[in-house]
Amino acid sequence: MITFELKNVTKKFGSFQSLKNINLKVYSGERLALVGSSGAGKSTLISLLNGTLQPTKGEVWVLGRNLNNLSPKSLRQVQKQIGTVYQQFHLVDNLQVIHNVNAGHLGRWSFLKAAISLIYPLEVQTAYQALAQVGIPEKLYERTDKLSGGQQQRVAIARVLVQDPAAILADEPISSLDPERSRDVISLLCQLSAESGKTLVTSLHAIEYARSYFQRIIGLRKGEILFDLSAEEVSSRVIEELYKIES
Template sequence: MNREAPIFELKNVSQKFGSFESLTDINLQIGAGDRVALVGPSGAGKSTLIGLLNGTLLPSKGEVCVLGRNLAHLRPKLRRQLQRQIGTIYQQFHLVDNLRVIHNVNAGHLGKWSFFKAAVSLMWPLEIETAAKALTQVGIAEKLFERTDRLSGGQQQRVAIARVLVQNPAAILADEPISSLDPERSREIMDLLRQLSQGTGKTLVTSLHAIEFARSHYQRIIGLRQGRILFDTPPEKLTSTTIEQLYKT
């Protein structure tokens, strides 16, 4: 991992929601090209950490630096520009069901398109070749003009990934991307995310409940329990005892 120029760096970060502290004293660096899995029980703070990394949350305490910039110190316009370098995939897909696939994929351009260009593209799709290339990368090129609500859950998640590819960020965050998928589709999506990270060199950070995928698809596993980092280790050093400690009731 490149410690000299981390994509993400958290320094003594805590995050509160009212009186509830979701994360406590988090110190973390994630470098360019790293594949990192965040694991832990529900409520451990995984989604909160994803929100801090993509700038949708600002920390209650401490510093979150993305690409060397402290998000809390940036004016809103500059913060939005930096956020465009971070693509996020969600478990709910965040697609517009009644639009065709190409329009959902083209949403990856919205950070750099003008309002007029975005509106025109809803009537006459633009950047068709770019969208087709992204859909080819995720294995559903033939769905380019299909209505999104006619796709399976696994196909819709591929559309969401294609949207991030069009965005072309420096890093990809995936927040429980397989929680609503069956085992076969889950493996397909995990294989795809690993393949895309390896093929493009993009940083990949994924929150997961499935320890087996964390072990098989990631270079580094971070265990969160009650808002704190319990371990940060390569998969080959993760023991069954440590896993039991992570999930003990």
């Protein structure tokens, strides 16, 4: 089954072309890394996959639905099945961890239920189990701004686990972390994907993590796909071509 498909997709921001003629299929349960220099189009591609951006040209299909043709309500229904982890974490710092984790329920909860949960936290066991999966269950009631960067990223991942989507997108999830925490977070994302069968698409600067943890790697250069290979096929020559500086 195909989770994501881009058909001849181009995305422009004014006169700047971020992506050009992208054709791509991502299959259910696949772990795929997007690599390339800053400005290559990785974050734009992630935003197209979760429906926060629309293509200038072409079609984006998610879980068998053409996002171009969906009403706002239908689009939100599809987006509930896509969990996104961002490099900035997107957490509310002055709230306890449990409230940030419970934000994963917001697509299902009514406004009233969400408001009540801010006063009397609901589904505590679900939040605790999600935090246990990411290795920090003891942080359930701690203020989020008291956590380290690596712990905050784990809270963001726990929030996605509570959402329980069909696919997880991670946009540069380790860019603000040190090497040890980076390995922990990438390993955790891939482990969760393997255990649950969820599709995982992650954009990365660090090619070594892509080769070590992912099944398939796509190299983006100046908005185009330079290569689409299994991790074993990504050679030093291919990497040099991806990151070479043109005169």
